[in-house]
Amino acid sequence: xxxxxxxxxxxxxxxxxxxxxxxxxxxxxxxxxxxxxxxxxxxxxxxxxxxxxxxxxxxxxxxxxxxxxxxxxxxxxxxxxxxxxxxxxxxxxxxxxxxxxxxxxxxxxxxxxxxxxxxxxxxxxxxxxxxxxxxxxxxxxxxxxxxxxxxxxxxxxxxxxxxxxxxxxxxxxxxxxxxxxxxxxxxxxxxxxxxxxxxxxxxxxxxxxxxxxxxxxxxxxxxxxxxxxxxxxxxxxxxxxxxxxxxxxxxx
Numbered sequence: 001x002x003x004x005x006x007x008x009x010x011x012x013x014x015x016x017x018x019x020x021x022x023x024x025x026x027x028x029x030x031x032x033x034x035x036x037x038x039x040x041x042x043x044x045x046x047x048x049x050x051x052x053x054x055x056x057x058x059x060x061x062x063x064x065x066x067x068x069x070x071x072x073x074x075x076x077x078x079x080x081x082x083x084x085x086x087x088x089x090x091x092x093x094x095x096x097x098x099x100x101x102x103x104x105x106x107x108x109x110x111x112x113x114x115x116x117x118x119x120x121x122x123x124x125x126x127x128x129x130x131x132x133x134x135x136x137x138x139x140x141x142x143x144x145x146x147x148x149x150x151x152x153x154x155x156x157x158x159x160x161x162x163x164x165x166x167x168x169x170x171x172x173x174x175x176x177x178x179x180x181x182x183x184x185x186x187x188x189x190x191x192x193x194x195x196x197x198x199x200x201x202x203x204x205x206x207x208x209x210x211x212x213x214x215x216x217x218x219x220x221x222x223x224x225x226x227x228x229x230x231x232x233x234x235x236x237x238x239x240x241x242x243x244x245x246x247x248x249x250x251x252x
Contacts, residue, residue, distance in 0.1 A: 008121060008178045013204050013205070013206055014051060014071070014073040014074045014076070014077045015077060016200050016201075016203050016204035017050060017051050017074070017077070018051035018052075018053075018077045018078075018081070019200060020193070020197055020200035020201040020203075020204050020206075021051075021053060021109075021201065021204055022053075022138050022189065022191040022214045022237070022239065023053055023054075023057060024053070024054060024057060024136065024138065024189070024241055025188075025189050025241050026057075027187050028116065028136055028187060028241055028243055029057060029058060029061055029170050031185055032104075032106065032132075032134045032136075032245060033061070033063075033080070035105075035132070035183060035245055036104045036132040036134075036245075037101070038063075038104050039102060040061065040062030040090065040105060041061060041062060041063070041064060042063055042064065042104065042153035043063075043064040043065075043066060043102060043103070043104075044058055044063045044064065044065050044066070044078070044102075044103075044104045044106060045065075045066050045067075045068060045087075045095070045097070045102050045104070045105045045106070045126075046058065046065055046067045046068065046106055046107075046108065047092055047095065047105050047106070047107045047110065047119075048068070048069055048073075048077060048092060048107050048108075048109075048110025048111070048113065048114065048173055049067030049068060049069045049075075049108070049110075050069055050074045050078070050108075050109070050110065051069075051074050051077045051078045051081075051084070052067050052077075052078030052081060052085055053108065053109075054106060054108035054109075055067040055078065055083070055085045055087075056081060056083040056085060058106070059083050059084045059085045060083070060148070065084075065085045065086070065139070066086050066087075066088065066113055067072060067085055067086070067087040067088070067104070068084075068087070068088050068089070068090040068091075068095055068097075069090070070089060070090065071087065072239070075087050075089060080185065086216070087220070092107075092110075092111075092113075092114040092115070092118070092119040092122065093114070093115055093118035093119055093121070093122050094122065095097045095122055095126055097126045099125050099126060100125075100126070100127070100128050100129070101126055101128065102126045102127055102128065102131060103127070103128050103131045104107075104131060104132050104133075104134070104221070105123055105126070105127065105131070105132075105133045105134070106133075106134045106135070106136070107133070107134070107135040107136070108135075108136055108137075109136075109137050109138065110135075111135040111137075111166075111169045111173070112137075112141075112165060112166050112168055113162045113164065113194050114169075114211075116169070116172045116173070116176065118177070120176060120178045120248065121178075123248060124154065124250060124251060126177070128202070130244070130247065131247065131248075132247055133244060133245065133247070133248070134243060134244070134245040134246075135170075135173065135243070135244050135245075136242060136243040136244070137168065137241070137242050137243060138189055138239040139166050139167075139239060139240050139241070139242055140211045140237070140238070140239060140240075140243050141188075141238035141239055141240050144238045145229070146225065146228075146229040146235060146236070146237070146238075147237065147238055149228075150237075152224060153218070153221055153222065154208040156218070156221075166242065170242065170244055173246065174244070177249075178248055178249055178250050179246040179247065179248060179249070180246065180247050180248070181246055181247040182244065182245070182246045183245040183246070184242075184243065184244055185243050186240050186241060186242045186243060187240075187241045187243075188238070188240065188241075189239040189241045190236050190237060190238050190239060191236070191237045192234045192235070192236050192237075193234060193235055193237065194233055194234050195223075195226055195230070195233070198222075198226050198235050198237075199219075199222065201237070202222060206240070
């Protein structure tokens, strides 16, 4: 099986990621900003920002957003959008930011790719006293036939089964002795896509690009799934947007 560095595995999917990945519910940012007590104009770091989906949403809400990602192709797509966000190349364990300089760090759809111990150490270094971190993910809802069948189909991809998942990161965050003031919430979310959009959304996943070896067979199954559940030419993808927020011991 092909093993890829998490920092480069999204290189080939950058354009599809920008076009077809879902945004996040506005309530996510309302809750985070209120919980962290940060007013508009506050500098917020979007760590593992990818193509800037969360970055743009936060900038639209008046925050001074700095997006950091190790992948230049993803950053190039993010920069092409403008939106008043600044983007820098860096890593979760080596942001290259000054010590004690940031009041809020968020990680949208990214924390499960990080080395938790090294990332927590870097967050402690860059956060101001009483600063906050928040990680959130759009996770496929269960108990929804279309989503359950899609999840089952993904298990036919060898790479998918072996990759880190949001649930793994959430458990590591919750068990970390470095964190305090842990808070949790989730919101329902959904995305409606036509056939091209659905195929684009699926193909934005790195495990589809790098771990799928019987593409024609997979595409047939995907077409059947779409046709079975589409209404008026669109399929609804249902998510739970899961949020974890915390402070770090020694910074509060």
